[in-house]
Amino acid sequence: MGILDRLCGKSISKNPEEEYIIPITDESIKVEHPDRETETILWKDIESIKLINTDNGPFAPDVWLALIDKNTGCLIPQRTKGFETVYAIVSEYENFNFENFIESISCTDNGEFLLWKKEE
Template structure:
């Protein structure tokens, strides 16, 4: 253990997204964080999917994947372990809006982009 680590304690995560735990099963997606309430949604309950961009980075996540249902939902920050796996699944949904995904990736404003809506 280095002297700086002894003085200042455990080093903080490099990215705020590293503090999120995303659990993906056949039935649900769960997102946990020590400073937030646990969020969970069943795959079958998803009615709308958005990307939400904020201007809070780099000290907080600034792009969130929102999986929304009538009575449940969860937010997954881009860069969290599990984000890519969820994206791979939802991007195969019929009528997924790839143009809005691309628009979100080039956006630095506070804005929401609808990626998919249940028919």
Template sequence: MGLLDRLFKKKEVRKQPEDYYDISITDDYVMVEHPKRDIEKINWDEIQEISIVTTDEGPFLPDVWLMLMGNDKGCSMPQGAPKYDEVYDIVSKYDGFDFEEVIKAATSTDNAKFELWKKNKN
């Protein structure tokens, strides 16, 4: 390979850990296929709590997770995964969604949980 070929060769893009998660969204549910865990799926109408969980494991592992919980099941997805933003856009429209907790989560580098929404919370 000549010098010009080496200089202008396209570099292989390295995948980030979040790229290995596959999120499916339908009118009825959200489903996440994890690279090393069972598939998680929850119907939109089953969601009773939405939170963000942060860890101290970044940047080599996902360290910000959106958690959708309800009816003894849940669905977790790392920030940066394909379609994460679409799921966030949907749930952030829930009445009473706490954007201040999202801001707190964005500045956290510790292991912490931030409650964003809870069904029938008064």
């Protein structure tokens, strides 16, 4: 047991994204957060997709894939198991903005990058 374990009473994950669980079905995506309520969104209800960069790392997720519908959404940390699967699906959407994805990944500042918006 390390000193942090003894001081805090629990171990601290080297990768905070390991604390998130992302169940994916044909109908929906669910994000089970360690400290928040579970978020769920139906694939068919997604209206926009963003990458959100924060300065919270390395002890908290700092890049999030945001799947947004009319009333709510899901935030998926970039390095969590399930991110790549969701990204592979949404990057196939017509008019997905790969340039904004690349800009987000190369950005070290806080920011939001629109990757896709449902056409009206």
